[in-house]
Amino acid sequence: MSKPGVLAIAEAANPEWVSVPLVGWSLATALREVAEVHIVTQVRNREAFLRAGLVEGRDFTAIDSEALARPMWKLGERLRMGQGKGWTMVQAINAISYPWFEHLVWRQFGAQIRAGAYDIVHRITPLSPTISSSLAGKCARAGVPFLLGPLNGGVPWPKGFDAERRQEREFLSYLRGAYKALPGRGATLRHAAAILAGSRHTLGEMPGWAQEKAVYLPENAIDPARFAGGGAPAPEGPLRAGFVGRLVPYKGPDMLIEAAAPLMRAGRLHLDIVGDGPMMAGLRAQAEGLGVAGAVTFHGWLEHERVRDVLGACHLFAFPSIREFGGGVVLEAMALGVPPLIVDYAGPGELVDAARGTKVPIGTRGEIIAGFAAALERLTQDRAALAATGQAGRDWVMEHATWAAKARQVRAVYDAVLTGAPLPQVFPS
Incomplete structure (x- = not known):
């Protein structure tokens, strides 16, 4: 089968950072070996993409959503009250600012998606399962399969470790389960052609009907x-x-x-x-x-x-x-x-x-x-x-668990979605 054309949405993707941006960069670029990939990222990552040798316009597009993203990021830094802490607060702020990024992505790429320029649209980041996607429904209406994930996060704090929880300033984590009732979550899962679940916990939090089109695939890998x-x-x-x-x-x-x-x-x-x-x-x-x-x-x-x-x-x-x-x-x-x-x-x-x-x-x-x-x-x-x-x-x-192996595993999911075959088990249990 020839390489599918993929529009890879990776708002957080940066080879010079760690955590989620490094995962976004690593997976998006690894997929270029198994698919014809154009990466869409946020403008803050543009210079790092260029330093890594990617060509703007051909290999990637940087979306400037800073009008909302920058003030919301500054608000999140104040509210989390400490560098590296309050991760749930960061996700809550991102859930507010991220939809504007997807709005701008659709404004720039919507006509191409409707015209069939891409075989698949794959949102790689955000990794958080709390953040919905307006692109899922728009792609479904355009007849283009939308892939979501890997999704991971929200692992419950174990009993007996409330002191550690408070020291991490994870106050919002007590209310995290409320995200399941947020507008757009059900529609995002329903419109996705396939969902990559980065953990057994995230998979188990999905409704049964969504689990049927989910594939277990941990998000981390190594170079x-x-x-x-x-x-x-x-x-x-x-x-x-x-x-x-x-x-x-x-x-x-x-x-x-x-x-x-x-x-x-x-x-x-x-x-x-x-x-x-x-x-x-x-x-x-x-x-x-x-x-x-x-x-x-x-x-x-x-x-x-x-x-x-x-x-x-x-x-x-x-x-x-x-x-x-x-x-x-x-x-x-x-x-x-x-x-x-x-x-x-x-x-x-x-x-x-x-x-x-x-x-x-x-x-x-x-x-x-x-x-x-x-x-x-x-x-x-x-x-x-x-x-x-x-x-x-x-x-x-x-x-x-190398990035090359991860790309092959995702490609197997692409092939199943595009041919109507059953979704494969791509990662060993």
């Missing part, structure tokens, strides 16, 4: 070129366990230090903690108080290449985060051949199984600490088994 080389774990000495992430309560770095303390005091384990954040001073004091300061290296924030080197020299990736939507950092660890030890909840829990990592059940803070302590004790006793698990994880990522 193999970014994970070539790097360090290698030492065959002798204490086991090295790495943590990578913001130093905030819900990521659990303090739980990890407490769980690992007995092994560190015994000289059997060393922790490498990569990242920065408001907990840094408290974590250093915690390590001092537990008598393990010499067995913990706080690397602070590092460039990606240095993160790769530090994590690649670890035998284990220890990550007790209790609320991760996608778990991209878990994929990155596996891509380096470093087996993950994670909490079995949300994104990481869906990416890890017994063949490629270790999962501790979600529970109270005390239960997670006890679970990690027991797992670390067991894992320190067999480095050969850890290495084999790490290799299995790396093999799995390279087969199923």
